[in-house]
Amino acid sequence: MSSLRSWATPLTVGSFLIMGATGVLMFFHIETGLNGFIHEWAGWAMVAGVGAHLAMNWRAFKIYFKRPLAKGIMGVSAVVLLASFVPVSSGGSPVQVVMQAIGQADVETVIALSGQELETGLARLADAGFSTQADTRVQELTGGDRGQQMQIIEVLFSE
Template sequence: MSALRTWATPLTVATFLFMGMTGILMFFHLDSTLNKLLHEWGGWLMVGGVLAHLVLNWRPFTSYLKRPIGQGIIGLGVVVLALSFWPVSSDGSPVRHLMQAVAQSDVATVIALSGQQLDAGLEALAAAGLQADRTTTMAELTGGARGVQMQVIDVLFTAGE
């Protein structure tokens, strides 16, 4: 337990600092790509640190569960987490609708949306190892795989940058 004690709380504090700061930056849309990456992967480190901290402090933790304020705060956290899985609307998000429309389009339409000429877009796709012609649908090109669809979008919309 003493080995656990040397790193559990410092890891919990360190991950809280960068999770809190990157979360605030993300809230105000001031984050960079690295902030988002740190926030996502740092969450795993924080889970590890918090679980280790919880093991070390199990008795004090259980005392919070005996008090109404502790029960209320922890219970509220559980309810908020459960509600976060509830769909906000029956239609889904606008981004989801956009991705579905792209998935059902042909490659020529997606190339046109990217602002490129058809031939330049097809060349960019070919350079990325994605073979298509003007009649290829996104479904044919990607096999319905969301990751490949994102790769196509990345190739086409960042080709001029």
């Protein structure tokens, strides 16, 4: 048990800091670089840390199953987790649907939607640091980064 104690809680705290910070960035769609990738992998580190922490403190943890508030919080969390697996038939918010469509579209199509000539749009993108070809999909150009996708939209649709 003493070997668990030396790393379980520090791993839980460290992975929580990473998950919390990157999760907030992702919530506000301002993640950049490796935020999404690190968030996903830090989740695995957190699972390992919390699992070891629970194993180390199991006797104390069992007491929470006797407290109504603690049981309620854990129960609501379990229900929210189960609800996350329910398929949503509406397709999501209109903004999310449009963002997904833009991500799947090629650069030429997005430039055409902006009302610009192809050469002008490509030049504006290049000036903003996005050197690309007309047939490149926006998602490929941005690596799936929504913040960069928003930059592309801003560059092409601003006056």
